[in-house]
Structure formats: structure tokens, C-alpha cells
Amino acid sequence: MIWSSFLVLALAQLSAANPISKRWDDLSIRHAWSEVPKGWELQGPAPGDHTMSLRIGLKQDKIDELIATLYEVSDPAHSKYGKHLSIEEVNALTAPHPDTLDLVHAWLEHHEVDTSAASRTSANDWITIRVSVAQAERMLGTNYNVYRHSISGEDVIRTMRYSLPRTLEGHVNVVAPTTYFSTTRSMRSTIHKVTPATLLSDVACGVTITPTCLRGLYNTTAYTPKSTSTNKLGIVGYLGEYANRADLQTFYEKYLRDAEGSSYTTVLVNDGLDTQSDPGVEANLDVQYGASISYPTPVTYYSTGGSPPYIPDDNSPTNTNEPYLDFLEYVGNQTTIPQTFTTSYGDYEQTVPKDYATSVCNGFATLGARGVSILFSSGDDGVGDGDCKSNNGTNAVAFQPNFPASCPFVTSVGATQKISPEIAATFSAGGFSNYFSTPSYQTNATSAFIKSLGTKYAGLYKCGSSVNCAPVTFSQSGRGIPDVSAQGLNFQIVINGSVTLVSGTSASSPTFAAIVALLNDYRISEGKAPLGFLNPFLYGAGVAGLTDITSGFNPGCGTFGFAARAGWDPASFSRSLVAHWLRSWHSFTAPEVAVECCEDALWGILAHIFSIGFFLLGPQQNCTSSPDRHPRYLRIINTGHSHLRSVSYGCCIGDGGDQNNRGALAPFSSVQHQALRTQQDLEPASTSPAAPNDQPPQLIINGAFEKPWPRALQPTPEQLAQAQQFVNHVRTEFVQNNLPNMVQYNILDMDKVEYNQVLEQAFHISQEMDPNLPLVFHVTKDDDLTKKLITIISAVREQRSLITDGNQKYILSMVNIKGIVNRLRDSSLQLAAAVDGTPSPTA
Numbered sequence: 001m002i003w004s005s006f007l008v009l010a011l012a013q014l015s016a017a018n019p020i021s022k023r024w025d026d027l028s029i030r031h032a033w034s035e036v037p038k039g040w041e042l043q044g045p046a047p048g049d050h051t052m053s054l055r056i057g058l059k060q061d062k063i064d065e066l067i068a069t070l071y072e073v074s075d076p077a078h079s080k081y082g083k084h085l086s087i088e089e090v091n092a093l094t095a096p097h098p099d100t101l102d103l104v105h106a107w108l109e110h111h112e113v114d115t116s117a118a119s120r121t122s123a124n125d126w127i128t129i130r131v132s133v134a135q136a137e138r139m140l141g142t143n144y145n146v147y148r149h150s151i152s153g154e155d156v157i158r159t160m161r162y163s164l165p166r167t168l169e170g171h172v173n174v175v176a177p178t179t180y181f182s183t184t185r186s187m188r189s190t191i192h193k194v195t196p197a198t199l200l201s202d203v204a205c206g207v208t209i210t211p212t213c214l215r216g217l218y219n220t221t222a223y224t225p226k227s228t229s230t231n232k233l234g235i236v237g238y239l240g241e242y243a244n245r246a247d248l249q250t251f252y253e254k255y256l257r258d259a260e261g262s263s264y265t266t267v268l269v270n271d272g273l274d275t276q277s278d279p280g281v282e283a284n285l286d287v288q289y290g291a292s293i294s295y296p297t298p299v300t301y302y303s304t305g306g307s308p309p310y311i312p313d314d315n316s317p318t319n320t321n322e323p324y325l326d327f328l329e330y331v332g333n334q335t336t337i338p339q340t341f342t343t344s345y346g347d348y349e350q351t352v353p354k355d356y357a358t359s360v361c362n363g364f365a366t367l368g369a370r371g372v373s374i375l376f377s378s379g380d381d382g383v384g385d386g387d388c389k390s391n392n393g394t395n396a397v398a399f400q401p402n403f404p405a406s407c408p409f410v411t412s413v414g415a416t417q418k419i420s421p422e423i424a425a426t427f428s429a430g431g432f433s434n435y436f437s438t439p440s441y442q443t444n445a446t447s448a449f450i451k452s453l454g455t456k457y458a459g460l461y462k463c464g465s466s467v468n469c470a471p472v473t474f475s476q477s478g479r480g481i482p483d484v485s486a487q488g489l490n491f492q493i494v495i496n497g498s499v500t501l502v503s504g505t506s507a508s509s510p511t512f513a514a515i516v517a518l519l520n521d522y523r524i525s526e527g528k529a530p531l532g533f534l535n536p537f538l539y540g541a542g543v544a545g546l547t548d549i550t551s552g553f554n555p556g557c558g559t560f561g562f563a564a565r566a567g568w569d570p571a572s573f574s575r576s577l578v579a580h581w582l583r584s585w586h587s588f589t590a591p592e593v594a595v596e597c598c599e600d601a602l603w604g605i606l607a608h609i610f611s612i613g614f615f616l617l618g619p620q621q622n623c624t625s626s627p628d629r630h631p632r633y634l635r636i637i638n639t640g641h642s643h644l645r646s647v648s649y650g651c652c653i654g655d656g657g658d659q660n661n662r663g664a665l666a667p668f669s670s671v672q673h674q675a676l677r678t679q680q681d682l683e684p685a686s687t688s689p690a691a692p693n694d695q696p697p698q699l700i701i702n703g704a705f706e707k708p709w710p711r712a713l714q715p716t717p718e719q720l721a722q723a724q725q726f727v728n729h730v731r732t733e734f735v736q737n738n739l740p741n742m743v744q745y746n747i748l749d750m751d752k753v754e755y756n757q758v759l760e761q762a763f764h765i766s767q768e769m770d771p772n773l774p775l776v777f778h779v780t781k782d783d784d785l786t787k788k789l790i791t792i793i794s795a796v797r798e799q800r801s802l803i804t805d806g807n808q809k810y811i812l813s814m815v816n817i818k819g820i821v822n823r824l825r826d827s828s829l830q831l832a833a834a835v836d837g838t839p840s841p842t843a
Contacts, residue, residue, distance in 0.1 A: 023167045027141045031353045032161030034393040037181040046144040046157045048134035056127045057173040057359045058096040066093040070369045074533035082529030084371030091123035100171040174355040208490040211292040226525040233517040234338035236302045238323045241280025243287040251288045251494040264299040270326040272303030286510045293514035328363035339520045339530040342513035344377045344506035349403040361407035368533035374410040375513045377505035378482040379429025382556030399431045406433035411534045412481040413509040415488025424552025430570030433478035441536040445568035446480040485572040486512045
């Protein structure tokens with residue numbers, strides 16, 4: 001008994017004397033899945049003696065300061081704009097606190113990890129160790145298993161949950177690989193193999209896309225890069241994909257002869273591939289368009305691996321690493337890196353543990369602070385693919401944004417299609433993040449859209465409370481995506497020597513990134529800093545270089561998704577890059593020549609506006625300079641090729657006092673252009689001339705050139721009648737030319753479905769549209785049922801029309817008549833009569 005009491009006392013003293021050992025055993029769950037993530041199947045326990053790389057992300061001591069600095073150096077209105085940080089300055093802000101390093105080292109030593117063999121980032125914020133599976137299981141209080149992806153057949157080592165000592169709370173952000181079941185995929189929606197004989201000419205840009213189309217559309221043809229020794233474009237590839245140099249040469253032979261003989265540089269990251277034997281479609285797409293549009297800007301392709309350095313066998317999986325972390329660790333340690341990066345890969349955000357997503361997102365912030373522009377494809381599934389079930393245990397249907405596109409420190413690129421007019425591509429992904437709140441640069445842009453939704457889709461783009469998903473409300477919405485859009489349908493690429501058509505935001509991101517690389521080239525040649533993190537600029541001063549996309553939608557999850565509208569929207573961000581940015585902000589091309597519109601001022605304006613050769617619009621006389629001319633603004637229609645494209649602005653000069661000086665249409669400055677885009681479409685309070693320092697009234701051409709008219713024009717009754725006739729003709733031509741290209745919504749054949757089903761579907765379609773735009777119904781028979789449908793649907797609209805087009809289905813289409821004449825005042829029923837020559841029907 002005496003001996004036993006002595007033993008108990010000794011053990012108690014030993015335990016009290018070794019509290020450090022005990023604290024590593026008090027664990028807290030960091031992340032857990034309630035069920036195996038969709039698409040993965042459990043294969044069995046991972047071999048305990050299998051060696052794996054374990055990456056530990058430490059809390060960065062001054063990350064909030066780094067993010068604040070990122071916003072300052074990226075905001076053109078801030079005094080620190082362009083004063084990017086060096087790698088040493090970034091490391092100083094992202095380094096862990098000494099206490100964090102001491103605690104983590106003590107934890108590793110407790111588990112007999114050789115810390116001297118660990119690898120570290122230059123900031124010491126990531127530590128990578130080599131341990132056995134059994135050792136990792138003890139450290140994290142978990143069990144590792146082998147899981148197989150049902151589609152790719154890829155095997156990975158992962159766990160359903162992991163824990164860390166409570167002592168490390170606030171010191172360790174994430175440990176990987178653990179619960180991140182990566183489904184990283186390229187954002188490429190379609191691939192169509194075609195023969196050269198079936199391809200349209202290089203100028204048929206509304207059907208297929210080539211570098212010539214994009215260089216012309218985005219106005220880069222006349223610009224030759226000057227800073228090729230210092231400015232570079234980086235393209236990041238995953239999934240073992242690499243580009244083929246022989247295919248690039250064939251591509252150049254077909255589409256850009258000036259670039260023949262040039263190539264790109266490949267950097268292998270963590271055992272990335274570049275064997276040239278089996279090139280990837282995604283890699284070829286990215287390199288061929290990134291290189292051709294930015295030519296001769298040097299391009300570097302980062303082939304990122306992710307497989308650990310061992311030879312797999314039947315019992316050992318082939319993937320235990322994380323692709324984004326591999327890339328960020330490599331690039332973050334380099335002192336010289338490209339000023340622009342584009343990546344066309346991503347995962348559904350809900351499949352990425354939030355701690356992991358936050359750590360990766362902060363990694364992109366560090367690159368942005370160094371003056372790097374990071375662009376990601378938004379995705380190709382609209383608002384979501386498949387059943388869209390949440391993985392938080394509720395199985396509730398919810399829209400599915402993509403990551404890393406949802407990270408607020410990258411620029412998310414959506415897709416558009418067609419040229420005249422350009423509309424949102426139906427596959428283009430967009431929505432709201434469930435992890436990241438609305439960043440300050442985006443609040444004003446997204447709030448109007450959120451308000452317009454009301455209760456529509458409530459619960460579908462909000463996230464319920466769960467272990468990895470924070471609630472989001474209307475007043476506290478998530479970060480909206482995309483930020484910009486570019487063409488993304490039917491890109492001609494070369495793969496294994498043959499031409500193939502490829503579509504997806506995978507095409508949009510390298511396109512936009514290549515133009516950003518050109519902008520950086522221009523700034524560097526002028527002795528300025530590169531653009532760096534783009535979003536504060538894009539949502540501010542950069543708006544002047546973007547055009548509003550107001551047609552299209554991005555269906556998914558059993559819904560029509562979000563519709564494009566005036567202003568920001570998740571279908572396309574409603575803003576696609578156009579020439580104004582390059583011309584107004586960066587002087588890529590010579591300024592436009594002013595078009596004079598004097599003696600017959602009205603016809604002069606029409607000649608400038610409708611440059612499509614319908615009529616000989618009458619003589620023009622030169623205007624003489626006059627010191628009392630003052631600027632006046634009016635909305636005009638700009639034409640592109642043979643179709644009306646978009647609404648733009650012009651400056652009408654003159655005071656109407658001189659009959660020989662009735663006004664001239666002249667180019668305007670970028671400041672005027674930006675100011676005009678923010679004005680409301682309101683009737684002018686007065687048509688009297690503005691004083692030089694006064695805010696000029698905005699004069700609107702509306703309807704069939706209704707009054708009030710600018711005094712500078714003073715049209716005669718005969719001119720007004722001619723203008724009416726001309727505009728009617730233009731409207732007719734527009735509708736007839738664009739009916740085959742309009743966004744169409746199938747409403748099913750009424751002979752085969754219940755009427756209420758057709759009505760419900762049509763009603764939901766009408767709700768997707770901008771309420772300021774009319775509906776156009778295309779039907780095949782004029783019966784009572786059809787009239788009833790149109791009457792009810794039109795009851796919620798102020799403008800509608802009935803057109804018969806001879807099709808055998810009931811189709812509802814949206815015509816952006818606002819793009820013909822600003823806010824038509826006459827009924828769109830009259831437009832229908834103008835098209836088919838029949839009397840205007842009544843609802």
C-alpha cells in the first residue's frame with residue numbers, strides 16, 4: 001500500500017511537471033464533412049507507411065495591413081497608386097509572429113518531425129514537412145483514406161475531418177492535404193472538331209473567333225508592344241496539361257504570320273509536364289490566344305504538377321498535393337514574375353474548405369500587392385450544374401459559384417458571344433460568393449442588382465449556416481462575379497495540327513489577360529507602374545473603357561439564372577472590354593476625326609450615326625470656328641460593320657445662332673465620356689444653350705426624333721418627316737437582320753403541354769428581362785389561346801409586340817430596342833407592323 005501511494009504521487013508530479021506534452025493532446029476540429037463529397041468514392045484506408053507532404057499554413061501576422069496596402073496601391077484615386085511592394089516588403093507583412101513559429105516548432109518536435117528538413121516559403125508563412133500517413137494521423141487526430149474520383153479515376157489521400165491542438169488556435173490557418181477534395185477542372189464548355197472546309201472566313205467574327213477578330217474588336221491591331229524586355233504574360237496550367245509548340249506554329253501560320261518562329265517559355269512547377277507528346281486543349285487555347293493577342297509580349301506557361309515525388313503502386317494514390325498552393329509557393333518565392341497571370345481552372349466554391357480558400361485567396365493578394373494582375377475564368381455552368389445540392393448536410397438547392405474566381409483579390413472573367421449585338425453567353429458562370437463578403441470596390445455596383453431581385457431566388461444564392469459556410473443576407477451579400485467579360489464562343493484553335501472550335505470562359509480569360517498585358521506594356525513604356533490588382537480600377541475609372549452588356553442570361557440549377565441588365569449583373573458583369581478603354585485611357589490609336597454636321601445638321605448627324613449606307617443623306621458643309629460655341633451632349637447610335645451595335649455618346653457643338661453653323665459632331669474626352677455614362681436618361685429641363693461653365697443639359701434622341709430638339713439643329717418639318725421615315729426603316733432593318741441572332745427562349749408547343757405550364761414558363765422569362773425593354777412574341781398562329789397568353793404576360797409590361805415569323809414553335813425573344821433609339825416612346829406594336837406590314841394587333 002505504501003508503494004502504491006508513492007507511485008500515484010510520482011505519476012501526478014510527472015504529469016504536473018510536463019504540461020507541454022499534455023497540451024498537444026487537447027484537440028479541436030478544424031473542418032469536417034458530413035458525407036463523402038459528391039463524385040468521390042471511398043476505396044479503403046491509406047497505407048500507414050506511405051510518405052506524404054504535409055503543408056502547414058501559419059497565421060500571417062500583418063495580413064490585414066497587407067490587404068489595406070493592396071487597395072491603396074491599386075486605387076487610381078489614391079496617392080499610393082502604383083507604388084507596389086517589393087517581395088521583401090510583402091514578406092515582412094506576411095511573416096508569422098515569432099510566438100507562432102515557436103509553438104508550431106514545438107508541436108512538430110513533439111511528434112518527432114525533423115524540422116531541419118522542412119521547406120519554408122520566403123516569408124516563413126508556409127512550412128512543408130515529409131511524414132508518414134500514420135504520423136500525420138496522430139498529429140491531426142484523424143484517419144486518412146484513399147478516395148477515387150468517379151469520372152477521372154484519380155486516386156487521392158484525404159480525410160473526412162481533421163483537428164489541431166487548441167494551443168495552436170490563432171496560429172495555424174490550414175493544413176493540407178486534409179479535407180479538400182479537389183475537382184479542379186478547366187473552364188471549357190464545348191469542343192467541336194471541324195475541317196478547314198467548314199470554317200468561315202477570318203472576318204466572320206459573329207460565328208467563329210480568331211485572333212484577327214479579337215484584335216479588331218478590342219482595337220489592339222495598331223499597337224506594337226515596346227516593353228518586351230520587362231513586361232510578361234503568365235499562363236497557369238494544371239491537371240498535367242501543357243501546350244504544344246508545333247501547334248502554336250501552325251496556329252501562327254493560319255492566323256498571325258508576323259509571329260511565325262516565335263514561341264513561349266515553360267516553367268515546370270512541382271513536377272509539371274511538358275513532354276509535347278499529348279498536348280492539352282486547354283493549354284493550347286490559353287497559349288495560342290494569350291500569345292497571339294499580346295504578341296510580341298513574352299509568354300511563360302507555368303505547368304503545375306501536384307504529384308509527390310514517389311512511384312505509385314496499386315495501393316498508393318497518385319495525388320496528395322494541392323495545385324493552387326504549389327503555384328503560389330513557387331511564384332511567391334520568385335523575385336521577378338510576370339505582371340499578368342491568367343488561369344482557366346477552378347472548383348465549385350462549396351467543395352473547397354473555407355480556411356483553405358481564404359489562405360489561397362490571401363496568397364493572390366500578396367501577388368497583387370507586388371503589382372501583378374491575376375485573372376481567373378468565372379466558370380462554364382451558369383449559376384450551377386446538375387442538382388446544385390448544398391454539401392452542408394441540408395441537401396438544399398443553391399447556386400454554385402466557382403473558386404478561385406470568387407476570391408475578391410482576383411479578376412473574374414465571364415464570357416460573351418456574338419458581335420452585333422454582343423450578349424452574355426448562356427454558359428458563363430456568375431453569382432455571389434458564400435465565403436467572401438462584398439468588397440468595398442464592388443458595393444455600389446452590386447447593390448442595385450441585389451435590390452432589383454427582391455425575394456426572387458431567395459435562398460438559392462444565400463448560404464445556410466454550416467461548419468464551412470457563413471450566412472449571407474441581402475444587405476450583406478457575397479462578392480459578386482464576374483468582374484468583366486470577353487468573347488468566349490467558338491474560338492478556332494489548333495490541336496494536333498487540326499483546327500478545332502472551343503468555347504468557354506477558358507477562352508475569355510486569356511483574351512482579357514492578353515489585353516491587360518498590352519496595357520501594362522504601354523504603362524511601363526511611359527515609365528509608369530503596371531496596373532496590378534485590377535478591380536478597384538475596373539469598378540472606378542476603368543468603367544469608361546467597358547461597354548454594358550444588357551442581353552442574355554446564365555441558366556442553371558433548374559432556373560433561368562440571372563439575366564443581363566443595365567449595370568452590374570452576374571450574367572456578364574454587363575461590361576465587356578471595348579476600344580474606348582484603349583483609345584481614351586491609353587492612346588493606343590490615333591484620335592477620331594470630327595464629323596462635321598453643319599448646313600444640314602440633322603443629316604450630318606445621321607450620316608455619322610448610321611454609317612451603313614442605306615441612303616445618301618445629303619450634303620454637309622464645313623463649320624467655322626466660333627468662340628461662343630459650347631458643348632452639348634446627345635445620345636447617338638454607333639454602328640459597327642453592317643449592324644447597329646450599341647449606344648454611345650457624342651458632343652454637339654454650336655449655339656444655333658448662325659444658320660451656317662448649326663452644330664458639329666466632335667470627339668469627346670475620356671472625362672466627358674465617363675461623366676456621361678453616369679447621367680440618368682432624363683428629359684432636359686431646358687433646351688437653351690449652356691453657359692461655358694454650367695452643367696450642359698442632356699439632349700435625347702428618342703422615339704422617332706421627337707421634340708425637344710437641340711437648338712443647334714432646328715430641323716424643318718420636312719427634315720423631321722424624312723428623319724421619321726429613315727428611323728422607321730432602320731428599326732425594320734435591325735429587327736429583320738437580328739431576328740435569327742436574338743436570344744431565344746423556347747416555350748414549348750402549346751399543342752402538347754398544358755396552358756398553365758406555358759404561361760408560367762413565359763412569365764418567368766419575362767421577369768428575367770430589364771423592365772425597360774419590350775417583349776417580342778414570335779408565334780405561328782393567331783388564335784385565342786395565344787392572344788390570352790400575350791395579354792396576361794404583357795400585363796406586367798408596358799411595351800410588347802406580336803410578330804409572326806413562320807417558325808413551328810412558340811418562341812419568346814427579347815429585342816433591345818433601347819439599342820436602336822434611346823427609350824422608344826412609341827408602342828413596340830407599331831414596330832411589329834413595320835416589320836411584317838400588317839396592322840398593329842391589339843392585346
